[in-house]
Amino acid sequence: MSVSYAIPVAPEGNLTRYLQEIRKFPMLTAEEETALARRWRDHGDLEAAHKLVTSHLRLVAKIAMGYRGYGLPLGELISEGNVGMMQAVKRFDPDRGFRLATYAMWWIRAAIQEYILHSWSLVKMGTTAAQKKLFFNLRRLKGQMQAIEDGDLKPEQVAKIARALDVPEQDVIQMNRRLSAPDHSLNAPLRADSEGEWQDWLVDESGNHEERFAEDEDLGQRRALLDKALATLNERERHIFIERRLKDEPTTLEDLSQQYGISRERVRQIEVRAFEKVQKAMKAQMEELRAKTAERRAEAAA
Numbered sequence: 001m002s003v004s005y006a007i008p009v010a011p012e013g014n015l016t017r018y019l020q021e022i023r024k025f026p027m028l029t030a031e032e033e034t035a036l037a038r039r040w041r042d043h044g045d046l047e048a049a050h051k052l053v054t055s056h057l058r059l060v061a062k063i064a065m066g067y068r069g070y071g072l073p074l075g076e077l078i079s080e081g082n083v084g085m086m087q088a089v090k091r092f093d094p095d096r097g098f099r100l101a102t103y104a105m106w107w108i109r110a111a112i113q114e115y116i117l118h119s120w121s122l123v124k125m126g127t128t129a130a131q132k133k134l135f136f137n138l139r140r141l142k143g144q145m146q147a148i149e150d151g152d153l154k155p156e157q158v159a160k161i162a163r164a165l166d167v168p169e170q171d172v173i174q175m176n177r178r179l180s181a182p183d184h185s186l187n188a189p190l191r192a193d194s195e196g197e198w199q200d201w202l203v204d205e206s207g208n209h210e211e212r213f214a215e216d217e218d219l220g221q222r223r224a225l226l227d228k229a230l231a232t233l234n235e236r237e238r239h240i241f242i243e244r245r246l247k248d249e250p251t252t253l254e255d256l257s258q259q260y261g262i263s264r265e266r267v268r269q270i271e272v273r274a275f276e277k278v279q280k281a282m283k284a285q286m287e288e289l290r291a292k293t294a295e296r297r298a299e300a301a302a
Contacts, residue, residue, distance in 0.1 A: 015061075015074060022057040030099065037094035052089045052100060053082070059101055060085050063108050069139045070116050077112050084111025097261030106259075133249065134175040137165055142176075152176065229281035233274050236260065240267060241274040 028036070028051070039048035060081040067077050088104035096103075113136065141161050142153070153161070153176055162169040230238050243251035253264040260267070 015078075018075075018078075019061060022054070022061065025051075025054040025057060028052075028055045033100055034094045037089075037092055037100065040089065041093070049086075049089050052092075053085055056085055056101060056104055057082065059104065060108055063105060064112060067112055067116060069143075072116060072119055077115070080111045080115040081108045084108040087111070096259070098258060103259055106255075133165055134167060134171060138172070138175055141165070225282055225285050226278075228285060229278045232277055232281045237270055237274040237277070240270050241278065244271045245275065 033052065033055075036045075036048040036052050039045040040052065061078055064074060064077040064081045068074055084107040085104055088100065088107035091107075092100050092103055094100075117132070117135075138161065141164060142157075145157055145160070152173065158169050158172050161172050165172075230241070233241060240256055243256060244253075253267045256267045257264045
């Protein structure tokens with residue numbers, strides 16, 4: 001969203017003043033919200049967008065406070081959540097039949113979680129869906145068990161958390177140790193009397209440059225084909241397809257039905273139709289690519 005207005009900035013220190021300031025912005029009725037959203041969508045009215053954002057700053061702060069246990073300043077979490085709020089306003093369609101807050105909470109959480117994942121130590125955090133699920137739920141479950149203190153969890157605690165999150169017990173143990181362990185520099189000496197560093201003993205297990213180049217080229221080509229196939233979908237089909245088929249943790253039919261104000265069966269039908277369109281577009285592109293390749297080879301042979 002390209003905007004010229006300003007919203008209150010969450011300070012690094014005491015947040016009391018900020019929280020008092022955002023309470024001054026009035027809450028909107030459903031009718032007021034719809035009217036403002038249409039003014040922004042249809043006419044690019046920045047004042048209307050400003051009112052939509054500021055009326056939901058309390059929601060952002062409330063959601064951000066739920067992520068205070070990750071060692072990051074609350075002011076930064078709120079600021080990232082505000083960015084997600086602005087993105088939600090940019091994409092909100094008031095004619096879908098649901099309130100902005102219902103739609104915006106997904107964008108706010110996504111923005112805050114993305115910031116946490118990028119800010120958290122890379123050696124502590126993995127990137128798979130299961131690891132992300134553990135990362136954002138382990139602390140909460142440990143708090144419920146009153147097991148926040150450092151150290152390994154008890155076997156019964158590990159088993160309970162593994163069942164609750166539907167992940168292997170070993171993953172729970174490893175993630176707990178990652179979150180509890182301090183970072184160490186790779187430039188640290190092996191011994192006090194040694195000039196060697198830990199990084200000197202690291203082994204490069206990646207493939208050679210030729211293999212990596214070929215893999216990157218193939219991946220780039222497939223992504224380009226997928227992007228072109230997605231362009232054949234309308235906005236709603238594309239969003240539902242991405243949420244259901246391209247995410248590590250697919251959004252549920254129930255959540256999407258609430259976002260769009262339609263039944264779960266209707267969401268499923270749109271998902272299937274979008275998948276069929278993407279398949280057809282990908283197949284057509286592949287056939288065209290093979291034809292061009294065969295033509296080039298024929299020209300080269302001649």
